Amino acid sequence: xxxxxxxxxxxxxxxxxxxxxxxxxxxxxxxxxxxxxxxxxxxxxxxxxxxxxxxxxxxxxxxxxxxxxxxxxxxxxxxxxxxxxxxxxxxxxxxxxxxxxxxxxxxxxxxxxxxxxxxxxxxxxxxxxxxxxxxxxxxxxxxxxxxxxxxxxxxxxxxxxxxxxxxxxxxxxxxxxxxxxxxxxxxxxxxxxxxxxxxxxxxxxxxxxxxxxxxxxxxxxxxxxxx
Amino acid sequence: xxxxxxxxxxxxxxxxxxxxxxxxxxxxxxxxxxxxxxxxxxxxxxxxxxxxxxxxxxxxxxxxxxxxxxxxxxxxxxxxxxxxxxxxxxxxxxxxxxxxxxxxxxxxxxxxxxxxxxxxxxxxxxxxxxxxxxxxxxxxxxxxxxxxxxxxxxxxxxxxxxxxxxxxxxxxxxxxxxxxxxxxxxxxxxxxxxxxxxxxxxxxxxxxxxxxxxxxxxxxxxxxxxx
DNA sequence: GCTGTATGGTTAATTAAATAACAGCGTGGC
DNA sequence: GCCACGCTGTTATTTAATTAACCATACAGC
Numbered sequence: 151x152x153x154x155x156x157x158x159x160x161x162x163x164x165x166x167x168x169x170x171x172x173x174x175x176x177x178x179x180x181x182x183x184x185x186x187x188x189x190x191x192x193x194x195x196x197x198x199x200x201x202x203x204x205x206x207x208x209x210x211x212x213x214x215x216x217x218x219x220x221x222x223x224x225x226x227x228x229x230x231x232x233x234x235x236x237x238x239x240x241x242x243x244x245x246x247x248x249x250x251x252x253x254x255x256x257x258x259x260x261x262x263x264x265x266x267x268x269x270x271x272x273x274x275x276x277x278x279x280x281x282x283x284x285x286x287x288x289x290x291x292x293x294x295x296x297x298x299x300x301x302x303x304x305x306x307x308x309x310x311x312x313x314x315x316x317x318x319x320x321x322x323x324x325x326x327x328x329x330x331x332x333x334x335x336x337x338x339x340x341x342x343x344x345x346x347x348x349x350x351x352x353x354x355x356x357x358x359x360x361x362x363x364x365x366x367x368x369x370x371x372x373x374x375x376x377x
Numbered sequence: 378x379x380x381x382x383x384x385x386x387x388x389x390x391x392x393x394x395x396x397x398x399x400x401x402x403x404x405x406x407x408x409x410x411x412x413x414x415x416x417x418x419x420x421x422x423x424x425x426x427x428x429x430x431x432x433x434x435x436x437x438x439x440x441x442x443x444x445x446x447x448x449x450x451x452x453x454x455x456x457x458x459x460x461x462x463x464x465x466x467x468x469x470x471x472x473x474x475x476x477x478x479x480x481x482x483x484x485x486x487x488x489x490x491x492x493x494x495x496x497x498x499x500x501x502x503x504x505x506x507x508x509x510x511x512x513x514x515x516x517x518x519x520x521x522x523x524x525x526x527x528x529x530x531x532x533x534x535x536x537x538x539x540x541x542x543x544x545x546x547x548x549x550x551x552x553x554x555x556x557x558x559x560x561x562x563x564x565x566x567x568x569x570x571x572x573x574x575x576x577x578x579x580x581x582x583x584x585x586x587x588x589x590x591x592x593x594x595x596x597x598x599x600x601x602x603x604x
Numbered sequence: 605g606c607t608g609t610a611t612g613g614t615t616a617a618t619t620a621a622a623t624a625a626c627a628g629c630g631t632g633g634c
Numbered sequence: 635g636c637c638a639c640g641c642t643g644t645t646a647t648t649t650a651a652t653t654a655a656c657c658a659t660a661c662a663g664c
Binding site: 441444 | 640641642
């Protein structure tokens with residue numbers, strides 16, 4: 151049994167990152183009443199190859215059988231189970247600065263299976279403020295709330311200087327997944343997953359491509375003048 | 378010449394995404410007065426292989442020569458030039474909701490070469506509010522500001538329903554790089570770069586790993602009981 | 605009932621990325 | 635002067651991811 155579990159977890163990162171996209175698109179289809187969808191239809195709407203989609207699904211044994219398209223109403227819960235959000239996954243936000251507030255107010259978090267069960271900060275001016283119906287709490291209560299609510303996933307939006315200290319406390323309190331928005335690499339023990347979300351990487355890689363586009367246009371202009 | 382430019386742009390995405398990490402770490406080294414750094418040192422601090430780092434640098438012709446380590450003071454501006462931030466890259470934020478506010482107040486944007494030269498929204502309650510020294514402007518002024526400031530990169534933090542309409546306006550006004558935070562795929566003409574930043578993908582892939590860790594622990598516990 | 609067409613599962617082939625290996629250079633010690 | 639060591643640039647190898655090809659099944663039309 152454990153062997154089977156390990157098998158469904160030995161999946162490439164690239165595939166894992168596509169699962170939320172599949173789920174999102176399928177939920178849309180479900181919302182507009184679509185019952186069946188073929189791998190080709192779903193893949194085309196996501197701008198990927200159908201064979202890749204089927205290959206991804208194959209890691210989990212497949213969700214249909216030859217000759218039959220996928221049934222949206224069965225695929226959605228199947229993916230939710232694989233992703234781990236069949237039951238809501240209580241989440242905490244650490245750091246109620248602008249970014250923390252933005253995430254706390256991002257209602258899709260709740261809708262997508264990650265209800266925010268605690269918002270924390272050290273700033274006395276923020277503590278007590280209500281965000282989405284719940285008050286910002288003092289960091290002193292961090293461990294108590296995490297354990298009471300059974301929180302396994304935390305969103306870290308504190309300054310880089312404090313990120314490691316807070317992460318250590320989170321891990322000690324039982325958190326095993328940290329969504330890190332601080333521009334720092336966290337050191338965590340084995341058995342804890344970290345995902346770093348770096349704004350700088352995103353905008354800089356975009357800048358690189360913009361620079362390339364501009365250079366290409368200049369190149370074309372120069373070429374045009376030469377003629 | 379155009380050929381050389383094209384060459385420096387024909388680089389794998391995986392490499393492009395590492396350039397900001399290199400730059401960030403090098404700036405840290407520069408700040409504490411480090412002059413030289415070897416590929417091994419730099420790679421180890423980023424938890425990657427030295428051969429990968431040299432391989433990445435090789436796409437751009439290399440930044441040193443055999444026998445000599447990299448000079449931090451030369452590498453930093455070289456990477457900045459490659460990324461396209463030798464001169465500040467004026468940027469606009471479209472959508473002054475919570476996320477837009479968070480990004481507008483994220484001072485690192487300025488420091489890292491992306492000064493915010495315009496913040497826009499349609500909500501009359503937000504227009505005029507000051508954020509980081511500049512007022513939220515009416516969307517009606519979007520095109521004028523983009524052209525006056527020469528903005529090529531825009532950060533899109535509007536609701537998904539409006540994302541495409543706004544993107545079309547941005548492109549028409551001359552923007553060629555869109556950092557899209559709306560959970561929608563944008564259709565843009567060739568010669569425009571889009572980077573989608575999806576919160577949902579990040580937290581769901583984290584959830585997947587958390588689920589796997591929990592299952593592995595249960596497996597171990599079960600195994601322990603069997604003994 | 606049969607056939608043509610479309611479907612997903614599965615395996616093979618291709619492509620891309622990460623890693624290792626090597627060649628040539630520079631420096632410091634003796 | 636020369637040798638040992640460490641360094642980068644470059645190429646080769648290995649590994650991973652993507653794409654294509656194929657097979658067996660299901661269904662619609664006749």
